[in-house]
Amino acid sequence: MEIRTPSELAMETVLSVQEYTILSWEAVLNIFRKPRYLADTLLQADSIGVGSLPVVVLAGLSIGAVLALQSSNTLQRFGSLSLTGQLVSLSMVRELGAVISGLMVAGRNASGIASELGTMKVTEQIDAMRALGTDPLKKLVTPRVLAATIMLFFLTIIADLVGLAGGWLVSRFALGLDSNQYWTTAWQSLEFPDVFMGLTKPLLFGFIIATVGCYYGVTAKGGTQGVGRATTQAMVSSSVMILMVDFFYTKLLMTLMHVH
Amino acid sequence: MGTVLATPETAPNTPPSDEKTIVFDRVSIAFEERAVLDSISFELRRGETKMLLGILGSGKTTILKLALGLIKPDSGDIYVLGEHVNEMSEDQLFELRRKMGMVFQESALFDSLTVRENVAFRLIEEGRPAEEIERRVREALQFVELENTIDQFPGELSGGMKRRVGIARAIIDRPEVLLYDSPTAGLDPVTSTTIIELLVKQRDVYHTSALMTTHRLPDTLMMATHYFNEKENKMLQLPKNNSVDARTTFLLLKDAKVIFDGTVEELAASRDEYIREYFA
Numbered sequence: 237m238e239i240r241t242p243s244e245l246a247m248e249t250v251l252s253v254q255e256y257t258i259l260s261w262e263a264v265l266n267i268f269r270k271p272r273y274l275a276d277t278l279l280q281a282d283s284i285g286v287g288s289l290p291v292v293v294l295a296g297l298s299i300g301a302v303l304a305l306q307s308s309n310t311l312q313r314f315g316s317l318s319l320t321g322q323l324v325s326l327s328m329v330r331e332l333g334a335v336i337s338g339l340m341v342a343g344r345n346a347s348g349i350a351s352e353l354g355t356m357k358v359t360e361q362i363d364a365m366r367a368l369g370t371d372p373l374k375k376l377v378t379p380r381v382l383a384a385t386i387m388l389f390f391l392t393i394i395a396d397l398v399g400l401a402g403g404w405l406v407s408r409f410a411l412g413l414d415s416n417q418y419w420t421t422a423w424q425s426l427e428f429p430d431v432f433m434g435l436t437k438p439l440l441f442g443f444i445i446a447t448v449g450c451y452y453g454v455t456a457k458g459g460t461q462g463v464g465r466a467t468t469q470a471m472v473s474s475s476v477m478i479l480m481v482d483f484f485y486t487k488l489l490m491t492l493m494h495v496h
Numbered sequence: 497m498g499t500v501l502a503t504p505e506t507a508p509n510t511p512p513s514d515e516k517t518i519v520f521d522r523v524s525i526a527f528e529e530r531a532v533l534d535s536i537s538f539e540l541r542r543g544e545t546k547m548l549l550g551i552l553g554s555g556k557t558t559i560l561k562l563a564l565g566l567i568k569p570d571s572g573d574i575y576v577l578g579e580h581v582n583e584m585s586e587d588q589l590f591e592l593r594r595k596m597g598m599v600f601q602e603s604a605l606f607d608s609l610t611v612r613e614n615v616a617f618r619l620i621e622e623g624r625p626a627e628e629i630e631r632r633v634r635e636a637l638q639f640v641e642l643e644n645t646i647d648q649f650p651g652e653l654s655g656g657m658k659r660r661v662g663i664a665r666a667i668i669d670r671p672e673v674l675l676y677d678s679p680t681a682g683l684d685p686v687t688s689t690t691i692i693e694l695l696v697k698q699r700d701v702y703h704t705s706a707l708m709t710t711h712r713l714p715d716t717l718m719m720a721t722h723y724f725n726e727k728e729n730k731m732l733q734l735p736k737n738n739s740v741d742a743r744t745t746f747l748l749l750k751d752a753k754v755i756f757d758g759t760v761e762e763l764a765a766s767r768d769e770y771i772r773e774y775f776a
Contacts, residue, residue: 249685271621272555355607358607359602359604360600360601360602360604360608361604361605361607363561363566363600363604364598364600364604364605364606365563365606365617366566366590366593367564367566367593367595367596367597367598367600368594368617368618368621368665369590369591369593369594369618370589370590370617370618370621371586371587
């Protein structure tokens, strides 16, 4: 491996951020430009949305169940076991539904997108597409960004629901709580800012997953090894970005909407 | 066979017209501070087929990518079909590229699409009617004699067949300029003769201007000394009294410079040591 000086490294980083920003910006602008690739978008929506459904359902269910199980211990100490529903619902809807779905889809699709586009890049298929007069940003990137953003929104709703169901299963059968009480506290504790926060996050996360996956894909170089590297980097970077953006976005919304 | 894209307008072996399709004017480009092309200039006239020769890494493929606007030069001007390529935006370039065809060295076929979808890609993108697409795809595949592979995927084809599908994809919309990137590299002699025959056919029947990179000298000589006989539907050697094709020219690159640009006769007459050694 060649050794690079700190200034070269810094320059490369700045250049990468610039390229990523341009790619993301173009991807958004292309939504409003012709030609639009509806069939490609639907195909991606199927692959990202329907394809990720089983893993998101399973992850949501276990997180909801574990949340109820772990919190019951603490709540019991304060004699507030009846608040389990509220705790599960607030945690799932505000935070975990979106983050868990985001991380699952990042693991599955950011890497998938990077390896698909990366292979196309190193085998000159992307150059061939440009040579044939088709814009790869419009044909490959924008459909993936649209599909990931929209589908992660719906996946998060599903994750929230099955998470609540997981919590209910534990509350009802392991903790012996009343079902009616669980669902009532779960439902009543939710307010507009909670739902708003929980449902705007997946839009950001979906956008991050697709743009990071596409960026590492279209900049891949160095044969199969390069594609492998792009795949791993796409997954790691998108996961880290999701967690970072989650923190700052949560803080921002809490300040703006006076949530406590 | 042979009735594919257009009817011949001129007899075989007539010199190219003076109209320029590609002009490189003092073009330079460097990758990671290594000069790949250093102020090179040349012209490609309408109907001319120019062979770009040089050792590996001499910048032959770079010239094709520059002509397509896939990469931008550091300095100099490039004109293709009258358009100033290095001043154009990517959107404008997409329009220009629709009048050009490129055959990539490793074919660069879309591996998740069938041969039909690969060849039809450009027409599907332009939203042409389905019947027209089907007819044109079959014509283009007939031209490269691969109609039977229409429903197969690129992964199921041999290297030579992929190359031929790549040619069909490049010629389907009757481009004015064709760019071939080492179309015979890595192929056995028999298969590469098949490919050369297709290029000669494209040159002599449709008079498309072309740039072709290669480092296989026998192929270039075959291009220069053969013509396509439409009646017999095969490539034949030019007669003794007229043994060299006037539309086939050569350009030799060395150390990022053009050291030769001319016809076969001029090449044979050259006294340059490197050229003599290269062709020895």
